[in-house]
Amino acid sequence: MKPLIEIRNLEVRKNGTQICAVAQLDVQPGERMAVIGPNGSGKTTLLRVMGSLEQQYTGQCRLQVAKRQCVYVHQAPYLLRGSVLFNATYGLAAHQISRHQRQEAAHRWLARLGIDHLAHRPCHGLSGGEKRRLALVRALAIGPQLLLLDEPFADLDPDGIQTVCEALEEACSTTIVVASPAPLPDRLGARLFSLG
């Protein structure tokens, strides 16, 4: 099977300093992979290259997925002005999903991540953990082929981590790459790729 992500001799430099280097990495469709490593080892940069948000690199990074089917969730997610529901449906609206369907999908994922009761609240009052869950809802609601999550378990309590793990398990057809400074919960069943 052709890998969904194929990386060869990738190197990213900023101001002459190497900030990320990967000799070879293949990620198969449907696979869960965790990129682990200490701070500054280039985990975020690697995810940004995979998400086509980082263009300045040498080597190869081939994606067998359309750009619109690849979603990157920031380490500190940015929530747009408006309600929780507006944010949850933003990606669905961008994918031309009908109003009724996107409301239904958004509410389903909001309930799955345990924040459906916040649907009509403005985003600026949310806690760090709620913001992170909402960013995940926004990404999962689209049903992307490739999901790139930068430290998705930061700011989450043990219950929150379990809820997020369960939600990620539900997205079984999605290839998920997670960047994390420490090994991830076992139940995620992710292959480890170590940087640095």
Place this chain on the structure above:
Amino acid sequence: MQLLWNGLIDAGGLLVNRDALVLNAAWRSLWISATAVACAALLGIALGSLLARRKIFARSLLVLLLRAGMGLPTVLIGLVGFSLLSRRGPLGGLELLYTPTAIILGEFCLAVPIIATWTHSAIRQLDPRVAETALTLGAGKLRRWRTYLSETRLSILLALLTAFARCISELGIAIILGGNIPYRSQTLTTAIATETARGQFARGVAMSLILLAIALLVTLTVAWLSRVKEPS
């Protein structure tokens, strides 16, 4: 001081009695400036966003020119407009000189640089995650642009109010392009200058009070919006 005090008392009488000349000039000032800012918003917001998000030829020079345009003397715009709209000018056939439309055109030129520069700055200063979030969630060009405007809407609203305040209080364009014709093209500022010169001090003060009230309203709105903006 006595002159000003008497003027204020007489002005109060004119406002209470709804003096036709005063109200006519005030109403004309309001709709001329509002129309000019509304038209300038269409071009200014589009231009500001384009310069902020697209790498186009001579972008830095265009931004510099727009910034310089924010301080453009209104008499200069009036003179250029006059040379274009006068009978011998290239647009003389339109017969727009000494009409409210001519003032709108001049104030449009005054407002565009203000709105475009503020829009440009607001979008440039947006958190880079806004663009990345919109892009990664599959938003097309139009939706991304709408998202940028939505995220910067308070700054843009402040730009519109600032442009309106500048337009309604300017004199150069209104007097050169409008001609200061009572009940036709006379605005508050030109009427204040004329009435004071004619010795009708009370009328001048009455119109100044209206202008002051409008300026205060705009300033208070700007201050309130700025306060709303700070916590986010």
